[in-house]
Amino acid sequence: MQKKSLKQHILIHTVLIALGLVFLLPLAWMVGTSLKTAVETGADPPTLLPATAQWQNYSDAISYGRDSVGYIPFFVYARNTLLFCILFVAGTVVSNSIVAYSFARLRWKGRDLAFAATLATMMIPFPVIMVPVFSLFVKMDWVGTFRPLWVPAWFGSAFSIFLLRQFFRTIPMELSEAAKLDGCSEWGIYSKVVMPLAKPAVAVVALFAFMAAWNDFLGPLVYLHSQDQFTLSLGLQFYRSQQLSQWHLLMAASTVVIAPVIVLFFFTQRLFIQGITATGLKG
Amino acid sequence: MTFRKTEARNGYLFAMPWFIGFGLFLAYPIIASVYFSFTEYSVLKPPIWVGTENYETLFADEVFWKTLGNTLFFAALYVPLATLLAFGLALLLNSKVRFMAVYRTVFFMPSLVPVVSLVILWMWLFNGEHGLINNALGWVGITGPGWLTDTAWSKPAIVFMSLWGVGNAMVIYLAGLQEVPQQLYEAADLDGATPWQKTKSVTIPLVSPVILFNVVMGIIGSLQIFTQPYVMSEDGSPSRSIYFYSMYLFDNAFKYHKMGYASAMAWIMFLVIFLLTLVALKFAEKRVHYEGG
Numbered sequence: 001m002q003k004k005s006l007k008q009h010i011l012i013h014t015v016l017i018a019l020g021l022v023f024l025l026p027l028a029w030m031v032g033t034s035l036k037t038a039v040e041t042g043a044d045p046p047t048l049l050p051a052t053a054q055w056q057n058y059s060d061a062i063s064y065g066r067d068s069v070g071y072i073p074f075f076v077y078a079r080n081t082l083l084f085c086i087l088f089v090a091g092t093v094v095s096n097s098i099v100a101y102s103f104a105r106l107r108w109k110g111r112d113l114a115f116a117a118t119l120a121t122m123m124i125p126f127p128v129i130m131v132p133v134f135s136l137f138v139k140m141d142w143v144g145t146f147r148p149l150w151v152p153a154w155f156g157s158a159f160s161i162f163l164l165r166q167f168f169r170t171i172p173m174e175l176s177e178a179a180k181l182d183g184c185s186e187w188g189i190y191s192k193v194v195m196p197l198a199k200p201a202v203a204v205v206a207l208f209a210f211m212a213a214w215n216d217f218l219g220p221l222v223y224l225h226s227q228d229q230f231t232l233s234l235g236l237q238f239y240r241s242q243q244l245s246q247w248h249l250l251m252a253a254s255t256v257v258i259a260p261v262i263v264l265f266f267f268t269q270r271l272f273i274q275g276i277t278a279t280g281l282k283g
Numbered sequence: 284m285t286f287r288k289t290e291a292r293n294g295y296l297f298a299m300p301w302f303i304g305f306g307l308f309l310a311y312p313i314i315a316s317v318y319f320s321f322t323e324y325s326v327l328k329p330p331i332w333v334g335t336e337n338y339e340t341l342f343a344d345e346v347f348w349k350t351l352g353n354t355l356f357f358a359a360l361y362v363p364l365a366t367l368l369a370f371g372l373a374l375l376l377n378s379k380v381r382f383m384a385v386y387r388t389v390f391f392m393p394s395l396v397p398v399v400s401l402v403i404l405w406m407w408l409f410n411g412e413h414g415l416i417n418n419a420l421g422w423v424g425i426t427g428p429g430w431l432t433d434t435a436w437s438k439p440a441i442v443f444m445s446l447w448g449v450g451n452a453m454v455i456y457l458a459g460l461q462e463v464p465q466q467l468y469e470a471a472d473l474d475g476a477t478p479w480q481k482t483k484s485v486t487i488p489l490v491s492p493v494i495l496f497n498v499v500m501g502i503i504g505s506l507q508i509f510t511q512p513y514v515m516s517e518d519g520s521p522s523r524s525i526y527f528y529s530m531y532l533f534d535n536a537f538k539y540h541k542m543g544y545a546s547a548m549a550w551i552m553f554l555v556i557f558l559l560t561l562v563a564l565k566f567a568e569k570r571v572h573y574e575g576g
Contacts, residue, residue, distance in 0.1 A: 009380055012378055012380050013380060016375055016376075019375075019390075020390065023389055023390055024392075026408055026415075026447065027392070027393070027396075027404075029404075029407075029408065029415050043413075045418065046415065095301070095304070098297050098300060099300055102293075106293055107290055107291065107294065108291040108298075109291065111294065111298075118301070118305070121305075122503075123556065125503065125507050125552050127529060127532050127548070128312070128546075128553055129308065129316065130549070131316060131536055131545055131549070132312035132316050132319065132546075134542075135324075135326050136307075138326050152304065152308050154300065154304075155303050156300050156301035186289075186290075211395065215398055217399060218510065232397075233399045234399075236400060236403065240403055247407050247413075250407070251403075254400035257400045258397060258400050261396070262392065265392075265395050273387075273454075276458050
């Protein structure tokens with residue numbers, strides 16, 4: 001931004017480092033606790049790091065009660081979550097990019113009205129549609145399966161359509177026209193011209209979708225009833241209710257659930273930031 | 284002309300998934316929900332028309348008022364604090380100093396944490412005896428409250444916890460700040476403006492549409508708060524102090540199977556959101572600056 005004096009530089013760094021530590025401390029505390037013994041978690045004064053790292057907390061946490069009735073099959077949860085995430089992300093990317101292409105680059109009667117209606121639905125709180133959608137899935141006999149969680153993702157969502165449309169509009173129309181003159185079909189223009197240029201925006205939509213699915217709690221809570229179908233979010237909550245004060249094991253389990261998201265973010269970070277700026281995600 | 288016709292045909296074809304999705308998962312549910320709200324409905328049996336009974340019962344329902352109060356209290360505390368924090372952080376992160384990418388990642392990271400893990404982590408931080416927060420307060424001579432066991436502190440605790448995940452809003456502000464033309468700052472520098480004056484007279488007016496967008500989204504989101512308090516305590520204890528509107532709605536729908544009653548609650552929630560959004564827009568009318576308008 002503007003030129004700054006040395007004093008300003010030092011001030012900004014000091015404030016950022018102080019606040020940054022406050023933001024990081026909970027995560028550090030979580031990882032620290034996950035490696036402690038049960039006794040150490042209650043130590044007074046508390047320590048950030050354990051005397052010796054208890055790595056077996058992790059295997060204890062994810063295979064808790066392996067031979068008993070209360071067995072919490074974390075690997076089954078992880079498999080369920082991954083399957084749900086893949087189907088959800090694929091549906092979100094495919095359906096919304098096709099629909100956004102139509103809104104951004106094709107002219108048809110009623111388009112702008114349909115787009116305005118699409119935006120207006122973002123105001124509708126989820127509980128309004130929750131009951132009728134549930135009764136719809138009851139009628140289709142889909143309750144107790146994964147389908148209510150991922151099938152709707154294949155039919156578009158207002159927020160993703162909006163994001164992708166904003167980005168698609170910034171791609172010059174001349175490119176489409178040139179491709180058309182070369183005999184390219186509309187589908188060809190979408191898949192071979194527009195989509196390759198829209199990678200940052202698609203990355204943002206995919207990452208948001210992944211996080212929504214990985215995080216989804218209410219959906220699995222309503223639709224999944226047997227334990228072998230649980231996702232990680234639901235499983236972790238179940239685990240919590242069984243392990244009320246085993247903080248070292250709870251923190252190990254939480255770390256296991258958080259880690260994949262953080263790792264994914266680190267790998268997509270550049271594309272993500274680029275996409276956020278480029279999609280004009282600013283109202 | 285055939286060109287235009289093909290284009291329109293393709294347009295409808297490409298938009299088809301959304302037409303189906305819109306009809307099936309939005310338009311139909313919205314209409315059905317209005318109808319259900321005037322019925323007694325348990326999903327297993329067909330709905331029975333009861334007129335305005337659900338709404339009348341609601342207005343006399345103590346728990347309804349309690350959860351509505353809790354939810355408005357949360358929103359009134361969270362939305363202003365989150366706006367200040369997210370915008371303040373974005374301003375700091377928009378300055379050209381070294382290691383900015385690292386700082387941005389640090390502040391954004393908590394908003395990546397899955398909600399259930401986040402809540403379990405914070406329950407540990409808020410732990411009255413061994414939690415980090417009360418220990419830290421102890422070092423400066425303050426005896427911290429029992430946070431999650433104290434009715435006066437359980438709601439503020441959820442506000443603090445939610446503020447930690449302010450990174451999403453921060454990123455949106457940051458994108459807005461980067462659009463502010465540099466020449467304006469240079470001009471202000473020539474006039475000898477202080478950093479505070481530049482923020483107040485250049486930055487804030489230019490990003491005001493972004494602030495409005497985030498505030499409205501914040502209101503809509505915070506009035507629907509569900510997973511955080513639900514994971515903490517399914518019944519909103521202590522003494523229903525963290526029993527929020529969406530939790531009561533959920534219990535009515537899926538625990539007591541009173542789907543009609545839950546639908547009536549959903550529409551009252553919509554009305555509250557709608558009114559608060561109108562207030563925000565009205566308030567913004569003269570204060571928000573749109574380019575070229």
